[in-house]
Amino acid sequence: MSDKPLTDRLQLKPGRSIILLNEPNEYRSLLEPLPEGSKILTTENKADIVQVFVDSFTALKMQLPQAFTMLNPNGILWVTYPKLTSKMRSDVNRDSIFEYGLSLSWQGVSMISVNEVWSALRMKPK
Template identity: 35%
Template sequence: MTAAGYSGTPLAQKLGIAEGLRVFVWDGPREYRDLVAPLPARVRFAKGLDSDVDLVHVFVTARERLDRALRTLRQTLRPDGIVWVSWPKKASGVRTDVTEDTIRAVALP
């Protein structure tokens, strides 16, 4: 996927999706795998969250859901696990109470 204004670095690489990682996508778009393609070798997608997951990409539109997701991740994901949070930009027209400041407040208490 290429678009004006974006670097040539693949999205999977930007997100840290590396060879052999096990990835869990929390409430992400159905076409997630297409969006992050091409993927490094042996990347696997988990159907559920467990301690064997290396990277979680969480999609949220509400602070409450972010808070719940991060509480669950703190209890389940191992300490060296990677977490990415995505939320709609204000210009998207999607109603949300999540901002970059919200992410910091909830993720880094």
């Protein structure tokens, strides 16, 4: 895992906003301290970054289209899923997210390790 702060890996720069969808308990503490002027917004808003957490393919199909609607133009979308090495049972992985994203005209462009349990795939429109 990278020594860089999680906010750097997520590209949460000063002044940028982020929406967290379905984040696990205590996840927000991993983002502290937030860069100056950055905010965590509620789902009624649009943000520069949307990070959606999915633990199943069903959750991916339900939450990914919702995440698109919350993203500012040219925003950054992170789909965060359990690592294969984590103790979480899941039927979703990098490849299934990539393939499903392609079916919605989005493609995976990079990956990060969030922590010992979660990885994240950054997606962009094709």
